[in-house]
Amino acid sequence: MAYPYTHPKEVRLLSRYFGDPGARSLEGWKARGGYQALPKAFEMGRDRVIEEVKASGLRGRGGAGFPTGVKWSFMPKERTRPHYLLCNADESEPGTFKDRELLRWTPHQVIEGIAIAAYAIQAEQSYIYCRGEFFETTQVLARALEEAYEAGILGENAMGSGIRIDITIHVGAGAYICGEETGLMNSLEGRRGQPRVKPPFPAQAGYRGMPTTVNNVETLASVPYITLHGGEAYRAYGTDQSPGTKLFCVSGHVRKPGNYELPLGFPLMELIEDVCGGLREGRRLKAVIPGGSSVPILSAEECWDCLLSYEGVAKAGSQLGCASVIVMDDTTDIVKQVRRMVGFYAHESCGQCTPCREGSAWMEKILRRIEEGRGTEEDLDTLMEVAGQMEGTTICVLSDSAAAPVKSSIMKFRDEYLARIRTGERVGAA
Amino acid sequence: MSDSSGIPFNNPGWAGNTGEFQLTEAQVRGDDYVGERPKEGTHPATAATYPYMLADKDPSAPLFEGPYRERWDKIRSRYPDARSALLPTLGLAQELRGYLSPETMEEVARLLDLSPAYVRGVATFYTMYNKRPVGRFLIQVCTNISCNLCGADEVLQAFLNNTGTELGETSEDGLFTVVEAECLAACGFPTCVQINSRYYENVTPKDVPAILERLKTQGE
Ligand SMILES: Cc1cc2nc3c(=O)[nH]c(=O)nc-3n(C[C@H](O)[C@H](O)[C@H](O)COP(=O)(O)O)c2cc1C
Ligand code: SF4
Ligand code: FES
Numbered sequence: 001m002a003y004p005y006t007h008p009k010e011v012r013l014l015s016r017y018f019g020d021p022g023a024r025s026l027e028g029w030k031a032r033g034g035y036q037a038l039p040k041a042f043e044m045g046r047d048r049v050i051e052e053v054k055a056s057g058l059r060g061r062g063g064a065g066f067p068t069g070v071k072w073s074f075m076p077k078e079r080t081r082p083h084y085l086l087c088n089a090d091e092s093e094p095g096t097f098k099d100r101e102l103l104r105w106t107p108h109q110v111i112e113g114i115a116i117a118a119y120a121i122q123a124e125q126s127y128i129y130c131r132g133e134f135f136e137t138t139q140v141l142a143r144a145l146e147e148a149y150e151a152g153i154l155g156e157n158a159m160g161s162g163i164r165i166d167i168t169i170h171v172g173a174g175a176y177i178c179g180e181e182t183g184l185m186n187s188l189e190g191r192r193g194q195p196r197v198k199p200p201f202p203a204q205a206g207y208r209g210m211p212t213t214v215n216n217v218e219t220l221a222s223v224p225y226i227t228l229h230g231g232e233a234y235r236a237y238g239t240d241q242s243p244g245t246k247l248f249c250v251s252g253h254v255r256k257p258g259n260y261e262l263p264l265g266f267p268l269m270e271l272i273e274d275v276c277g278g279l280r281e282g283r284r285l286k287a288v289i290p291g292g293s294s295v296p297i298l299s300a301e302e303c304w305d306c307l308l309s310y311e312g313v314a315k316a317g318s319q320l321g322c323a324s325v326i327v328m329d330d331t332t333d334i335v336k337q338v339r340r341m342v343g344f345y346a347h348e349s350c351g352q353c354t355p356c357r358e359g360s361a362w363m364e365k366i367l368r369r370i371e372e373g374r375g376t377e378e379d380l381d382t383l384m385e386v387a388g389q390m391e392g393t394t395i396c397v398l399s400d401s402a403a404a405p406v407k408s409s410i411m412k413f414r415d416e417y418l419a420r421i422r423t424g425e426r427v428g429a430a
Numbered sequence: 431m432s433d434s435s436g437i438p439f440n441n442p443g444w445a446g447n448t449g450e451f452q453l454t455e456a457q458v459r460g461d462d463y464v465g466e467r468p469k470e471g472t473h474p475a476t477a478a479t480y481p482y483m484l485a486d487k488d489p490s491a492p493l494f495e496g497p498y499r500e501r502w503d504k505i506r507s508r509y510p511d512a513r514s515a516l517l518p519t520l521g522l523a524q525e526l527r528g529y530l531s532p533e534t535m536e537e538v539a540r541l542l543d544l545s546p547a548y549v550r551g552v553a554t555f556y557t558m559y560n561k562r563p564v565g566r567f568l569i570q571v572c573t574n575i576s577c578n579l580c581g582a583d584e585v586l587q588a589f590l591n592n593t594g595t596e597l598g599e600t601s602e603d604g605l606f607t608v609v610e611a612e613c614l615a616a617c618g619f620p621t622c623v624q625i626n627s628r629y630y631e632n633v634t635p636k637d638v639p640a641i642l643e644r645l646k647t648q649g650e
Binding site for chain 1: 445446450451452453457458459460462463464465467472473474475476478479480481508509510511512513514515516517518520521542544551552555556557558559573574575576578579580612613614615616617618619620624627628629
């Protein structure tokens with residue numbers, strides 16, 4: 001068996017070569033069909049590449065799910081100033097571990113995707129903003145970039161097209177907020193990575209005030225397939241509103257955690273029970289966070305008929321986010337885990353907006369008090385109120401993200417909070 | 431430890447090292463592909479990516495001289511203005527010296543024609559810039575939700591017990607500093623522990639003594 005875990009129900013358009021060290025090198029990647037999409041893109045011309053990506057219905061994989069082709073078409077048609085493409089490889093949303101795998105197993109897939117996107121939006125210079133902790137990953141990516149330069153795939157005259165495509169790895173230094181696209185641009189400018197007020201939007205004024213597009217690693221990694229096979233072929237998978245495949249990062253209490261590439265719209269319970277080998281012996285499902293720690297928690301009942309598409313998860317009462325499925329069985333201590341998540345947001349808040357900075361810190365304090373058995377029932381009302389004030393009132397949505405686990409868990413697991421408040425009793429151990 | 435038995439995680443090391451797969455550590459980490467990387471950087475596109483968490487540091491090393499000057503010139507050439515090169519420049523300084531002292535920040539400021547106060551303001555925003563010296567091995571245990579569900583708190587405690595340190599404090603022999611980390615983007619391989627530039631995945635409390643021994647005898 002090859003690492004990582006795989007399952008027959010997967011459709012591995014992007015992840016087929018995970019666990020195959022031979023796919024890392026340029027030679028190995030070409031032998032597996034790589035670098036056919038970029039020359040095809042040059043032949044098709046910019047407009048048709050963008051049309052094809054629009055037709056595929058590909059939606060941004062960084063969390064917001066905005067249609068990628070539409071985002072590209074916001075870039076000015078005439079290039080009067082430098083355009084920039086920024087590949088967001090700052091992956092730090094708790095529960096999410098797909099971009100690192102894409103970068104370290106299939107670096108050339110990401111590079112080719114960036115090159116095609118850069119061509120389409122007329123960016124001569126692109127940056128890959130890699131999270132600072134990814135030392136091993138960036139070494140692999142760097143080696144692949146060096147090979148691509150040596151082979152003339154990148155540079156002044158990319159693959160003999162006469163078009164300049166330069167890519168540079170930029171290394172971050174440990175700040176979740178630099179994953180937010182305007183925080184990322186500030187960080188890339190050598191500033192504190194604090195988000196900017198929008199508008200202006202990046203396509204008008206982004207990196208250094210120039211037209212800029214920010215895309216997630218997985219989004220860009222999907223581009224070579226779409227370019228090569230067409231938008232229609234991509235739409236063969238997934239649902240009408242959520243076309244294509246998606247890497248599902250499954251973590252927590254399942255037997256076989258890992259990345260599974262499935263068509264969007266796949267049933268959540270089938271993912272847990274079948275693809276991931278189910279829960280441990282004798283355990284029952286308690287809750288699932290379907291899209292990374294920033295989205296509302298789902299109770300077990302809400303999971304039964306939940307389909308993993310953007311619209312399906314919304315219908316169940318949460319968001320697909322980065323498709324980071326965190327599974328919790330009946331050993332889980334919800335109060336503790338929510339406190340831990342809120343602690344993360346309190347730590348990562350950039351501090352610009354009062355509701356976010358103060359709210360996340362206060363919520364953490366109150367939650368800790370409840371966790372330690374010193375809470376009161378009024379604390380739950382206070383938490384709901386503080387969380388309410390944190391939504392829609394700030395520069396970026398980190399604040400809303402911090403509120404989501406608190407509000408949803410108090411609504412759905414109130415009994416567990418009350419038990420802790422009344423008797424100090426812990427429900428689960430984990 | 432909390433109940434994580436039944437999940438087939440055992441050997442410490444790297445993702446997939448569960449005894450079920452047939453890949454070597456070098457293959458999974460990519461070492462066999464990356465090879466030696468020269469100090470002066472190879473291509474300017476990648477000059478910022480070297481492992482600046484390497485264990486051997488010299489706090490008085492000259493900054494940006496010889497091969498490192500070459501590498502810095504390459505880094506600078508990839509940015510349209512000097513300020514944009516600030517993060518990679520701080521990274522290079524930390525690679526050489528192990529931490530960013532006020533003097534180091536001043537040198538960086540001079541190089542990029544920025545004010546020292548500005549450089550300090552930026553450096554303090556980012557957690558990976560050490561503002562004071564740390565142990566030879568900086569052990570960062572992820573205790574965020576996915577790892578936490580699988581027993582990260584116990585792993586953290588095991589590192590503290592086995593190094594005989596308090597959180598954030600360096601052991602007397604100067605070898606180990608243990609800190610709590612936020613999600614390291616390896617949530618499917620819990621608990622994830624970053625030690626200098628390496629990820630150790632699937633770590634359980636019982637693996638901790640062997641990991642510390644490996645660090646002492648083989649380095650990272
Ligand atoms: C607090 C915060 C953190 C974010 N972190 C990331 C991240 O680590 N990686 C990422 O791709 N997008 C992240 N995003 C989303 C980006 O702002 C942006 O929407 C995305 O990179 C756009 O790419 P896409 O359209 O390809 O999804 C984050 C957003 C917020 C508000
Ligand atoms: S919401 Fe929070 S993280 Fe976002 S800009 Fe405001 S303070 Fe910073
Ligand atoms: S929660 Fe530990 S690596 Fe993500």
